[in-house]
Amino acid sequence: MDITFEHVTHVYGRKTPFEKLALDDVTIRIPSGSFTSIIGHTGSGKSTLVQHINGLLKPSEGKITVGNFVIHAHEKKKDFKELRKQVGFVFQYPEHQLFEETIIKDVCFGPMNFGISDAESTKRAEESLQLVGLPASFWHRSPFELSGGQMRRVAIAGVLAVRPQVIILDEPTAGLDPKGREEILSLFDDLHARLKLTIIMVTHNMSDAANYSDQVIVMDGGKLLLAGSPKHVFLQEDLLRKVGLDIPETMLFLNKVLDKAGSKDKIPAFTVDEAADAVIRILNGVKDHV
């Protein structure tokens, strides 16, 4: 399911004193099966952008295509159920959406809404809960007895149980401890690799964006500023800084090393391993010169 935005503009509160241009003529393509990260300063339009993909927001101008589903501006009321079945959305702090008496029932809520039979829903719910690593002993308890991290897993399972082709993540790791973050992100990385799901992640963490994605989209003031591979995007340090963003910490560290070695080079390295290798190369290089 390729996703394309063509000249999409979104205005909040049109014709009121609070009118705000949230998206300004955005054209972008997100290929099927890719892992795309969207970064940008607070209020840059990241969340607004992704909420168009499953019809939670409708464009004021322009056109959005998700697989065979087309959303035009100025369109009459439309049934988005078929689209939402294909596009799962994990909101920021998704644990706030839990409501059922038991965890398993809550996870079944999505599939049952999309008309999947009780037995099949339960089967999918159990699979999803196993996928997010919540032991079976929990399944028949109330979701409100869980810890924050566990609640988030349940909420994510609730989205996975629908078996969407595309998953949108709006800051999925906000407020989690480092271990929880790592687990959630590798879960989606694994789904992406194994089931070829398209993952779109809104994040404030440059390292996460660099490490997991094939494509990074940079938003600024409702406009698309930059899009491309992590290497392409994070080598443009000055531009990123100008819009209040940063580069991954590994690159910050390498910049310092390069600086002290008297080099003006930039090396894209996103993992600690890559950074370590780069340091060795720099040190050897320096030795060679001396």
Add this chain to the structure above:
Amino acid sequence: MFNLVIGQYVPLDSYVHHLDPRSKLIGVFLFVVIVFLANNWLTNILMILFCFAGILLSKMQLSYIYRGLRSILLIVLLTFVLNLFLASGGTTLFSWGWFHVTTGGLTQSVFIAVRIMVIIVVTTLLTLTTSPIEITDGMESLLNPLKKIKMPVHEFALMMSISLRFIPTLLEETEKIIKAQAARGSDFTTGSLRGRIKAIVPLLVPLFVGAFKRAEDLAMAMEARGYHGDDGRTKLHQLKWSWRDSLLISALVLLALLLIFARN
């Protein structure tokens, strides 16, 4: 989606804005009583003129006033039509079957429509020119004498300001949860009545859970900052009664006297 005009305060620099909230509250209360004195054309025109004077002095754009009126326009229209047919007196202008429109009925319905509209205009003016905090401060101060008979006036005012403060927050939260559940295939807008009522549960439960959690956090934060109730609590913004406030009350008394003389 939620373009409610709650807390529609518009900060400007005007005579009405600088009034003490207490005098504005008393003023609105007096005005609502005085309105019922008007019973002929002259007195109703006086009420309307008074309203316009208030709007002029507040430097408020008429469009904001209209937004306050718009929500009750239907009610005004309905009472107008009902009165038109039901009130009698004077000569008959028009009749159709059982319905008779009389001159007496017509003037009566105009007066009642004017009455409702001027009341809405002054209360809108109050909320447009006074921040919710000022209103609760004023209320608390006005109700102070009730403390003598052990009424929890301070707690009441606190509850009011906290509720006002959290209305926008809760609306935002509601919108978020609606979106989250819609993404999971829940449908709030179409389907049978039964289906729609069932779709409310996944909205209400998280909303209540969130509200309770927020209340708990707020209570904790207040305690951490040493809140201990009313005893010995001082205020950052002291209310001051000035010549302006006396002027407003005098104007209202004058209006009342004028109406008493001019009414039938």
